[in-house]
Amino acid sequence: MASPNARPVMRRRQRTTRVTVAVVLIMIATLAVLGALVGGSSVLVAVSAVTAVILGAVATKITHSELLQSRRDAARDRAEQAQAYRKLDETRSEENAEFARTMTERIAARQKLIHELEGELAGAQRQVAETRLKLGSESRRADQAERRLGEESTRLEEAESRAADAIVSVAELEQEVVDLKAELAAWEQVQVRKRA
Structure with a gap:
C-alpha cells in the first residue's frame, strides 16, 4: 500500500515538471516572437514564428x-482498486459464509436443545399428572381411612362405654353375690340354730 501512495506523488511531480517544461517552451516561443517583432527583421520574425510553432508543437506533445x-x-489505479475490492469482497463473502454456517449450526443446536427440553417437559408433565392421580387416590384412601378411623373411634368409645357399664354391672352383681352369700350364710346359720 505504501508504493501505490508513493507513485501518485511521484506522478504529480512528473506532471508538474512536464507541464512546467511545456509552459517554459511556450514562454520561450512567445519571447522569441516578441523579440523578433521588436527587432523588426522579417527573417527573424519568420524564424521565431517557425520556432514558436515547433516549441508549441513540442509543448502540445508533452x-x-x-x-x-x-x-x-x-x-x-482503478484496476488495482478493483482488484483490492474483489479480494476484499471475497474475504467478506467467506466471512459471511462462515458466519452463516456458524449461525446455522448454533440455530440447529438451539432447535435440538429446545426439542429435547420440550420432550423432557412433556415427560415431566406426564409424571406430574401421574403423581396428581396417585396423590388424589392416596388422598381418597387417606380420607376413607380417616373416616373409618373416626367410625372405629366412635365404636371404640361406645365399646369402652359399654365395657365401663359392664364393669359397673359386674361390680354390682358381685356385690349382690356377696350380699346374697352373706344372706345365705346368715340364713344357713339361722337354720342351723333352728335345728339345734
Whole structure:
C-alpha cells in the first residue's frame, strides 16, 4: 500500500515538471516572437514564428503525453482498486459464509436443545399428572381411612362405654353375690340354730 501512495506523488511531480517544461517552451516561443517583432527583421520574425510553432508543437506533445500517462495511471489505479475490492469482497463473502454456517449450526443446536427440553417437559408433565392421580387416590384412601378411623373411634368409645357399664354391672352383681352369700350364710346359720 505504501508504493501505490508513493507513485501518485511521484506522478504529480512528473506532471508538474512536464507541464512546467511545456509552459517554459511556450514562454520561450512567445519571447522569441516578441523579440523578433521588436527587432523588426522579417527573417527573424519568420524564424521565431517557425520556432514558436515547433516549441508549441513540442509543448502540445508533452502535454498530450502527460494526459495519456495520466489516463494510463488512473486506469491502473482503478484496476488495482478493483482488484483490492474483489479480494476484499471475497474475504467478506467467506466471512459471511462462515458466519452463516456458524449461525446455522448454533440455530440447529438451539432447535435440538429446545426439542429435547420440550420432550423432557412433556415427560415431566406426564409424571406430574401421574403423581396428581396417585396423590388424589392416596388422598381418597387417606380420607376413607380417616373416616373409618373416626367410625372405629366412635365404636371404640361406645365399646369402652359399654365395657365401663359392664364393669359397673359386674361390680354390682358381685356385690349382690356377696350380699346374697352373706344372706345365705346368715340364713344357713339361722337354720342351723333352728335345728339345734
